[in-house]
Amino acid sequence: LADYRDHYNEIRAAGAEVGAISVDPPENSEPLRRGLRLPFPILCDTERRVVHEWDIYNPRERGGVAKPAVFVIERDRRVRYAAMDGVASRAPAAEVLRLLRNTGESQSVRCKVYIPQLADWLRAIRNSIRAR
C-alpha cells in the first residue's frame, strides 16, 4: 500500500485512481489509512462477498482474508490488467504505472513462478501460528 501511496501522484497524473480492498472492518482500516497517510479510500469487504465472487479469498489465514492482487479496471468495468500472486507480494506500482502510461493492450499476469525466500517461509510459519 505504501508503494502505491508513494506513486499516487504519478498514477493520478496518468489519469487513474487508486483504491484498496480488504476484509477488515472500518475500525481497523481507518487507523491504517491514517497511519500510512493513504490518499485513497479503503473498501471494507467484511462479509467477504467480493473476495468470494472474485475468487481471491484465502481461507487459510486468520479466518479468511483477501489474497494480494492488483486490478486495473477501465471505465466500462473492463479489466485491463490483472495480477494475482497467491502468496506474498503484489505487483509493484511502477509496473501499473508503466501500463497506465503506454495505454497498451490488456494483459494478465497469473501464477508467476514464485520462489519463496527465507522471509516468506518465516511469514508462512508465523501466519500458521497466528491462524489458530
Add this chain to the structure above:
Amino acid sequence: MLVVAQLLRTLLFGVTATDPATLVGTAVFIVAISLLACYLLARRPDRSGQRLAMRVPGSARASALVIPPVAALNMALNWRVEMGKTPEAGEIAPEFELLDSAGVPRRLSELAAQGPMTLLFYRGHW
C-alpha cells in the same frame, strides 16, 4: 500428483487438471465407494452364520448408502457456487458496492467512472 495432473491436462477437455471441485469430489467419491464395500462385507454372514455388526435399523442402512454420494455431490456443487471467478484481462469485472473505511458506499462502476481504477486487494491487519 501434480506431475500426473500436468500429464492429464493434455487429455482433459472442459475440466482443468487441478480443478478443486474435481479433486475433492473424486476423493469423496472414493471414500464413499470404500464405505460401501465395508458395508457389503459387514452384511455377509461369516462362517458361523452370524452377521457381523449388523444390528442396524433399515433406515440407518439406507442413509449409509444414500448420504455419502449426496454429500459428495453437494460438496462439489457448493464449491462451484462459492468460488467465484477472478476476472481476467479483457473481461468485465463484476459490479460491487462496499462501504469504505469512512462509511461511504462505493460502487465499482462509480470508482472507475473518472478513469482507470487501480484496485488493490490486500490481506489486512493482523
